[in-house]
Amino acid sequence: MAENVRILLKEEEVDKRIAEVAAMINRDYAGKEVHLICILKGGVFFTCELAKRLTVPVSMDFMSVSSYGSGTESSGVVRIVKDLDESIAGKNVLIVEDIIDSGRTLAYLIEILKQRNPESIHLCTLLDKPERRVKKQVKVDYTCFEIPDEFVVGFGLDYDQKYRNLPYIGVVEFQ
Numbered sequence: 001m002a003e004n005v006r007i008l009l010k011e012e013e014v015d016k017r018i019a020e021v022a023a024m025i026n027r028d029y030a031g032k033e034v035h036l037i038c039i040l041k042g043g044v045f046f047t048c049e050l051a052k053r054l055t056v057p058v059s060m061d062f063m064s065v066s067s068y069g070s071g072t073e074s075s076g077v078v079r080i081v082k083d084l085d086e087s088i089a090g091k092n093v094l095i096v097e098d099i100i101d102s103g104r105t106l107a108y109l110i111e112i113l114k115q116r117n118p119e120s121i122h123l124c125t126l127l128d129k130p131e132r133r134v135k136k137q138v139k140v141d142y143t144c145f146e147i148p149d150e151f152v153v154g155f156g157l158d159y160d161q162k163y164r165n166l167p168y169i170g171v172v173e174f175q
Ligand SMILES: O=P(O)(O)OC[C@H]1O[C@H](OP(=O)(O)OP(=O)(O)O)[C@H](O)[C@@H]1O
Pocket: 039, 040, 041, 042, 043, 066, 067, 074, 097, 098, 099, 100, 101, 102, 103, 104, 105, 106, 158
C-alpha cells in the first residue's frame, strides 16, 4: 500500500522544543549526574539530540524491549530483547523514549527497572498521545509534544522500519 507523509511538526519546531526540555533537565539535575537509558530503536534520534544539549554530566546505556501483543496493540508484557550493559543501582536514571502511546510498555519497564535500585527514575518522551492511555497510568516527567491519536513517523519513529531518518515528525496517510 502506498503512503504519504504529512508534516505535523517541522524540524525547527522539534529542535527548539528539545532545547527547551534539555534546559529543564539541566536545571532539575543540577549538581547530579544523569544516566540516560535510550529505548531502542525509536529513541535513538531523540536521545542523541537531547544528550547534545545537556550540560550536566551524562552517562548512557541502551535497552531494547518488545511488547507481546497482536496487531497494533501492545499487551503490556514486555520482553527484554537487549538488556542494559551496566547496573543502574544508585544512579539517577532518565528513560528516553520516542513515544508513549497506550503507556503499557513504559509502565511495565519502569516496574522492572525500579527493582534494580536506582537512586531515582524519571521518564522523558519526545511524543505523547494522552488520548490513547489505557488502564495503567504512567507518569511522564518531560514531554516535548502531546499529539493527537494519529500514526506518526520520523525522528526515530518508523512505519514498517521506514521513515526513522526523517528530520521532522509526520503523519502517515494511506492512499
Ligand atoms: O505506549 P505503548 O502502547 O506501549 O507503545 C509505545 C512503544 O511503542 C514504540 O516502540 P516500538 O514497539 O514501535 O519499537 P521501535 O522503537 O523499535 O520501533 C515506542 O518506542 C514505545 O516503546
